[in-house]
Amino acid sequence: MTHTTATHPTPTWEGIKTVKFAMWLFLASEIMFFTGLIVAYIALRYSTPNWPVVRDILNVPLVALNTFILIISSVTMVTAYDRVEHGDHKGFPNFLLATAVLGLIFLSIQAIEWTALMGEGVLPATSIFGATFFTLTGFHGLHVTGGVIWVLWATRKAFRGGYHHDHLGVELVGLYWHFVDLVWIILFTIIYLI
Amino acid sequence: MGGSLPQVSTFAGPIDSLYNVILIVTGVAFVLVEGILIVFLLRYRRRPGQKAAYVHGSRQIELAWTVGTGFMLFLLAIYQYRSWIDAKLNLPDESQAQVVRVSSNQFEWNAIYPGADRQLDTADDIKAPINVLHFPLDRPVVIHLESVDVLHSFFVPALRIKQDAVPGRPGRLWFQATQAGEYEVACAELCGLGHYRMRAFVTIEPQAEFETWLAEVAARQQ
Amino acid sequence: MHSAEGELSFWRKYVFSTDHKVIGKQFLFSSLFFFIVGGLLALLIRTQLAWPWEEIPVVGPLIYGEESGNILLPERYPALVTMHGTIMIFFFIIPILSGAFGNFLIPLMIGAKDMAFPRVNMISYWVMVPAFLVMVASFFVEGGTAAAGWTSYVPLSARPDMIPGSGLGQTLWIVSLLLVGTSSTMGAINYVTTIVTLRAKGMQMFRLPLTIWALFITAILVLLATPVLTSGLLLLLLDRTIGTHFFLPDGGGQVLLWQHLFWFYSHPAVYIMILPAMGMASDIISCFARKPLFGYRPMVFSIMGIAGLGFIVWGHHMFQSGMNPVLGITFMTSTMMIALPSAIKTFNWLATLWRGQLHLTAPMLNALAFVSTFVIGGLSGIYSAATPVDIFIHDTYWIVGHIHYVLFGGSLFGVFAAIQYWFPKMFGRTMSDRWGKVHFALTFVTFNCVFFPMFILGERGMPRRLADPYNYNFLASLQPLNQFMTVSAYALALSQIILFANFFVSLYRGRAAVANPWLANTLEWTTSSPPPLENFHTAPVVHRGPYEYSSPEVSEDWLPQDRVLGGAAAD
Numbered sequence: 011m012t013h014t015t016a017t018h019p020t021p022t023w024e025g026i027k028t029v030k031f032a033m034w035l036f037l038a039s040e041i042m043f044f045t046g047l048i049v050a051y052i053a054l055r056y057s058t059p060n061w062p063v064v065r066d067i068l069n070v071p072l073v074a075l076n077t078f079i080l081i082i083s084s085v086t087m088v089t090a091y092d093r094v095e096h097g098d099h100k101g102f103p104n105f106l107l108a109t110a111v112l113g114l115i116f117l118s119i120q121a122i123e124w125t126a127l128m129g130e131g132v133l134p135a136t137s138i139f140g141a142t143f144f145t146l147t148g149f150h151g152l153h154v155t156g157g158v159i160w161v162l163w164a165t166r167k168a169f170r171g172g173y174h175h176d177h178l179g180v181e182l183v184g185l186y187w188h189f190v191d192l193v194w195i196i197l198f199t200i201i202y203l204i
Numbered sequence: 205m206g207g208s209l210p211q212v213s214t215f216a217g218p219i220d221s222l223y224n225v226i227l228i229v230t231g232v233a234f235v236l237v238e239g240i241l242i243v244f245l246l247r248y249r250r251r252p253g254q255k256a257a258y259v260h261g262s263r264q265i266e267l268a269w270t271v272g273t274g275f276m277l278f279l280l281a282i283y284q285y286r287s288w289i290d291a292k293l294n295l296p297d298e299s300q301a302q303v304v305r306v307s308s309n310q311f312e313w314n315a316i317y318p319g320a321d322r323q324l325d326t327a328d329d330i331k332a333p334i335n336v337l338h339f340p341l342d343r344p345v346v347i348h349l350e351s352v353d354v355l356h357s358f359f360v361p362a363l364r365i366k367q368d369a370v371p372g373r374p375g376r377l378w379f380q381a382t383q384a385g386e387y388e389v390a391c392a393e394l395c396g397l398g399h400y401r402m403r404a405f406v407t408i409e410p411q412a413e414f415e416t417w418l419a420e421v422a423a424r425q426q
Numbered sequence: 427m428h429s430a431e432g433e434l435s436f437w438r439k440y441v442f443s444t445d446h447k448v449i450g451k452q453f454l455f456s457s458l459f460f461f462i463v464g465g466l467l468a469l470l471i472r473t474q475l476a477w478p479w480e481e482i483p484v485v486g487p488l489i490y491g492e493e494s495g496n497i498l499l500p501e502r503y504p505a506l507v508t509m510h511g512t513i514m515i516f517f518f519i520i521p522i523l524s525g526a527f528g529n530f531l532i533p534l535m536i537g538a539k540d541m542a543f544p545r546v547n548m549i550s551y552w553v554m555v556p557a558f559l560v561m562v563a564s565f566f567v568e569g570g571t572a573a574a575g576w577t578s579y580v581p582l583s584a585r586p587d588m589i590p591g592s593g594l595g596q597t598l599w600i601v602s603l604l605l606v607g608t609s610s611t612m613g614a615i616n617y618v619t620t621i622v623t624l625r626a627k628g629m630q631m632f633r634l635p636l637t638i639w640a641l642f643i644t645a646i647l648v649l650l651a652t653p654v655l656t657s658g659l660l661l662l663l664l665d666r667t668i669g670t671h672f673f674l675p676d677g678g679g680q681v682l683l684w685q686h687l688f689w690f691y692s693h694p695a696v697y698i699m700i701l702p703a704m705g706m707a708s709d710i711i712s713c714f715a716r717k718p719l720f721g722y723r724p725m726v727f728s729i730m731g732i733a734g735l736g737f738i739v740w741g742h743h744m745f746q747s748g749m750n751p752v753l754g755i756t757f758m759t760s761t762m763m764i765a766l767p768s769a770i771k772t773f774n775w776l777a778t779l780w781r782g783q784l785h786l787t788a789p790m791l792n793a794l795a796f797v798s799t800f801v802i803g804g805l806s807g808i809y810s811a812a813t814p815v816d817i818f819i820h821d822t823y824w825i826v827g828h829i830h831y832v833l834f835g836g837s838l839f840g841v842f843a844a845i846q847y848w849f850p851k852m853f854g855r856t857m858s859d860r861w862g863k864v865h866f867a868l869t870f871v872t873f874n875c876v877f878f879p880m881f882i883l884g885e886r887g888m889p890r891r892l893a894d895p896y897n898y899n900f901l902a903s904l905q906p907l908n909q910f911m912t913v914s915a916y917a918l919a920l921s922q923i924i925l926f927a928n929f930f931v932s933l934y935r936g937r938a939a940v941a942n943p944w945l946a947n948t949l950e951w952t953t954s955s956p957p958p959l960e961n962f963h964t965a966p967v968v969h970r971g972p973y974e975y976s977s978p979e980v981s982e983d984w985l986p987q988d989r990v991l992g993g994a995a996a997d
Contacts, residue, residue: 028542032619039611039653046657046687050672053683135669138678145664145672209887209900219814226812230805237772237801241794244779248715249786255983256717256976257781265777266724266770273769280808281762285755287814292751310588349748354582355681357746357821361887361900366817368747370682371581372675375748388898392746392821392889394575396582396589397501400893 033182037189040153044193047149048200051142058138067132067139069123070202076119077198080154083112084191087161091184094168094177103168106161106180109187113158120151146197153190161187212383212408213363218287220364229280291365295378301344302414306337308349308356308369311398313337313389317418324348330422335404340414341384349375357393360406368393381408442552444544445959449551450530451852453521456558458926460517465919467510472876474498474506476905476912478894501590503893504573508591509565511576512599515699516606517558519837523702524613524648525551527844528641530852532617534950535638537626537968537988539960542619550612557605564598572599575891577692580673580684584665600663607652607659614648617641626949626988628968632726633987635948635972636719639726640705643733644698651694651737658687685747689740697736699833700800701729703840704771707793709972710843711775713946714790715782716983718973721774728767728774735764745813746820754813761811768804772797783976783983787944788862792843795870799835803828806881824884830877842866842925849929850943854956855936861928868921875914879907945984948972952988 055061064070090105124144134144164183167173173180211220248256305316305324315337319328332338339345349358351369358377359366362385367377391402409417440448470489473482479497482489487496498506529547533540541547564571573591574583578599586593621634621642634642661672662684671677673684712719719725741749741757775797784790806828809815819825842865849857888901895901895908942951953962966988974985985991 028619028623031623032542032615035615035618035649039649042650043653043657046654050661050683050687054672054680057680058678138671141670141672145661219818222812223809223815226809226815230808234801234805237776238798240776241798244776245784248779248782248784250783254783256715256783258718258976258978259720259781260718261721266721269773270766270770274766277762277765280812281759284812284814288754291814291817292754354588355579359889364818366746366820370748372681373748388900390889390898394504394582394891397504399504399891401897403898
């Protein structure tokens, strides 16, 4: 490829990096995507006469723990970025790895929860509750999966010293990870708590 | 509006006159804008050796046409609230009105009338033949609009009424007919391959004739 | 500047190119192809409306085939309507405005070498290709293409047993649109980032040409609206595949939910389909009036106003949908408000002509046609916005006339203007202005003959999407008018042959273009025609706004954005 990046010699907009700006735009579109799903959920929930009592169906304590795990993963991600910013090139990959592992634990617990629910006959096709539950948590889970893959890729790069000169990549994966985390906190609140 | 269509409900007057008001307002706007465009095209054709005016705009002019147009649009918006509220929000008291359920499915309209108990969903409900609807003259009619399969839209051009029949979400609409006669119902929402022939007939007739007809239908139903 | 052009293989140069100019041309050619497809579908619709169920000589057997008796079957008519709308909107208007002109013009007009992410840009085109293929494939599957309208209202589109096209065809339709949405979103992120971060030195936001402003705001609309459509499409896909009931009332779903999600995207999409044309028409009108654009900032703020209000008017598509009528009042009021910025734009275009020196070239005539027909499109919208009148004209030919005056009269005349205006820059050759004028005159007349009568049909209450309106007594008398429209539509279609011939002949035989054939001010005209691989031989520095025509500072009647005047730059 002869010209993969077209960095202009004198960009007008100083101070903000092109890729980071684009990342924010991408997250804005992702927010609108989840807004669509969440609005559908709210509309359907309030038009369904006998919405099940969520505490009876869903394992709220287990998922609360899972939420906690995801929040901790955001903390490890922040620490990773903090370390790399302060030049701790040896230490920070471990925190990236921890983030990925916590993400995997989150997904595993979600898989356990899904299996249990399906065992009880709660399926996407059987009720509006099932449809919205699996769709919302499912699309979020896909985002976590994508995030885990990205974090693992970044971890590998980090262990090989890939962020010695430029740690923008860590910042980007961090932004995405916090976004996915934030979406989960909203989903947890509206699906499990309210 | 409506061309050759008669005005046979109380809505027809307000809706058609609102249409005419908008026709005048937009007509004036249209003639002005297109007229000015044509005049400018003729007047300001290129003349060799001349330069155009070096003008970037004018705050006063911008302000004038923004406020002027905004005011016109605001007036138009206010002006129509009344008719909309009358048509869709101020439904008459059902105990005083003729209640009819209009149920739609691919590709037919079914009218169901309450029997002597004046209640729908009871044993004495009267089901009219497919695609035949009768409504009394000079009396409010409240339609309970339903669909059993896909979206349809109950459109009676002469009555100036239209509303979608939404499966799973029964709706209400009302009208008061002012002129007896037979009028067509069209489906106005794409509903499948037979959409174009989802036609029914509405007969508007005086209360007495309407009751006679309803009794006949009820008798045949026994 | 490296002369990389020679080193690139054919594939790198023309197929998997990351050069925004090549990608723009890829979008241009594929969308023009779908313009032909969509246009031919329109002719089939018009033929049916003029002579319902009659066998079309010669063509009929080829299209409809022996097994259907060489005529259109009733179940195919909704499919025709659906595919005409879908193809024109998603494969023609949106890709040609944002894809072709957005790609080609953004880096050139802001003085950048390329997009911020050239490889993402390339992928955004190559995501469109499977979308094209999937949609085209749906013509050949059992049951045929989707047939629930371009709006794909549920439950018709959610239940395979409701209409023949609601089988595999509808699923392919959804998949194709998901791909289109992905492509659009990638493009939008790229455009916004490029415009924000890669402007040339001195190119302040308020020195951007309106074309760029329009494409910028359009990209923001795409960015925020498309994901909502994506979420709706995914829910619909789940309903159709794994048996959920989001939109199916018999399982507890909500029919109107689809309409809300769909129109939350598709109303802003209407502006996605017109704003870039408005921007391009503004640049073209200012150039050929040889006069600064009147009210540059009000024009920019109007675009912002249209975009902002565009997010809160979607319910005006649903006045008669059984939605709560109180919401109808809110949406009617916001819809009336959105007419204001459109009106301001029109007044400013007119004021730009005032005391100008009008050069009536083919691009200028098309841009003026844009203004004059957009006025009709806009004014006809006021009737639909007026909720009580909408009770009667909703879902009639009134709305068909309205959308065609906006999208054909507006966007398409804008596209015609833009093609002829930027053709020299794109291909280094010039299109024939004389044939351009012939095309313009024929198109303008036949266009109005096809689409103005639609308002008459609407005013008579003729519903849209009826395969055979004449079995209604109140519509039977409208057949001669429909026949006139259909004949006009044939003439309109034939007129486009002139454009295509002019385009392709000029591509190979056209007069070689100089760098700045129109004596225009914006940056793309400061580089050679066509521009080299990274656009500018030296990085441009901008000293002034894009519309300094007939400036008293110079003797000529144009003053390019990058020209240095006297000793000190007028910064």
